[in-house]
Amino acid sequence: MQRRILKLMGAAAAATLLLTACEGEGAGSSGPDEDAEAGDLTVGVAMPTQTYERWLNDGANVEEGLEELGYNVELQYADDDIPTQQQQIDQMVTQGVDALIIASIDGSALSGQLEAAASAGIPVIAYDRLIRDSENVDFYVTFDNYEVGVKQAQSLLYGLGILDENFEEAEDAPEGPLNIELFAGSLDDNNAHFFWDGAMDTLEPYLEDGTLEVPSGQTDIEQAATQRWEQETAQERMENLLTAHYSGDEELHGVLAPADPLSRGIINALRNDGWGETIEDGLPVVTGQDAEIASISLIAQGVQHSTIFKDTRLLADQAVEAADAFLQGEEPEANDTESYDNGVKVVPSYLLDIEMVLQENYEEILVESGYYTEEQVESGQL
Ligand code: BGC
Numbered sequence: 001m002q003r004r005i006l007k008l009m010g011a012a013a014a015a016t017l018l019l020t021a022c023e024g025e026g027a028g029s030s031g032p033d034e035d036a037e038a039g040d041l042t043v044g045v046a047m048p049t050q051t052y053e054r055w056l057n058d059g060a061n062v063e064e065g066l067e068e069l070g071y072n073v074e075l076q077y078a079d080d081d082i083p084t085q086q087q088q089i090d091q092m093v094t095q096g097v098d099a100l101i102i103a104s105i106d107g108s109a110l111s112g113q114l115e116a117a118a119s120a121g122i123p124v125i126a127y128d129r130l131i132r133d134s135e136n137v138d139f140y141v142t143f144d145n146y147e148v149g150v151k152q153a154q155s156l157l158y159g160l161g162i163l164d165e166n167f168e169e170a171e172d173a174p175e176g177p178l179n180i181e182l183f184a185g186s187l188d189d190n191n192a193h194f195f196w197d198g199a200m201d202t203l204e205p206y207l208e209d210g211t212l213e214v215p216s217g218q219t220d221i222e223q224a225a226t227q228r229w230e231q232e233t234a235q236e237r238m239e240n241l242l243t244a245h246y247s248g249d250e251e252l253h254g255v256l257a258p259a260d261p262l263s264r265g266i267i268n269a270l271r272n273d274g275w276g277e278t279i280e281d282g283l284p285v286v287t288g289q290d291a292e293i294a295s296i297s298l299i300a301q302g303v304q305h306s307t308i309f310k311d312t313r314l315l316a317d318q319a320v321e322a323a324d325a326f327l328q329g330e331e332p333e334a335n336d337t338e339s340y341d342n343g344v345k346v347v348p349s350y351l352l353d354i355e356m357v358l359q360e361n362y363e364e365i366l367v368e369s370g371y372y373t374e375e376q377v378e379s380g381q382l
Helices: 002-021 053-068 082-095 111-119 145-159 190-208 231-245 260-272 293-300 312-327 362-367 374-379
Strands: 042-047 072-077 099-102 124-127 139-143 178-182 254-256 306-309 349-352 355-358
Touching (some): 042 053, 053 312, 124 312, 139 145, 145 190, 145 254, 145 355, 178 190, 231 260, 254 260, 293 306, 293 362, 293 374, 312 349, 362 374
Parallel strands (some): 042 072, 042 099, 099 124, 124 139, 139 349
Antiparallel strands (some): 306 355
């Protein structure tokens, strides 16, 4: 609690100054302890980009949750630009926010900012993406990222007929070899490695026994990565793979894609290259993540095969709870104290569950639960 004390000392000095300055204004409170009411406190929220639907929701939900508890919120998006995010956080620290919630762009590029935050006694919560190489990360809220990768791979194996609907070896599984290509996220995002490891651990036995093949031979995360998670980059890589390895009569049966915008880029490339409009008429099965409305619409139409639903409303709740705990001088409750080593320490984490979404269950998971309406699914828009 050294940080909290430091912070309070800072606030005490400020309060004294303020009292001196506004004498006679009836400022009744004599110290920061009584002062530390939610309305006097500000939480800085740093989000990576507005180009992904999820981060817009994350920002809005975190802001709303904090405001409901009475806190002031400083919410910033950084346009997926690392210097912009560093600058935004620097500024939040300088302006004296009382806690920080950060979804990093490059998980290893914020050590300086976090050091400044620690010196000012500001607790830091890493949001969804782990901040690496810093001891000044106090808490981490996220999903079970390894399991995301496992479920992406299982859904791919199911789509290829290798696993049955219970995700066990299918009795009539094709002997193969079936051809797949692999995509990963941005290498500077710690999550990308967890998704990849979960997926590759699950696919490995089938790659080893020859049921699956990767005709491009690009089976390292460095080769499969998509810098900044950009849709156009994934689309371009898919186009290049098709030209280089599938211009004859080589078949492509499936693509591991780690996030919905990338899945849609990959599907665009496949459609433009004449593989079919739906899975039924020849489009390879493509996985995804985030349950974005445009992809749920494609899943309903039998175009995209699967996605992973991560309820970001619950993640926002956890981040708000953690910030609130720190601001009350308490420690937030972790449910995982082993998985997330950031290179300097294991960061206490709160992990949320995830769900695989397919054509046969999107209605139950996303429509009946009220997450999306049937009209939104039909139009593909919110
Ligand atoms: C998040 C994913 C998201 C990706 C791209 C990852 O860190 O966990 O949900 O699709 O970033 O924004």
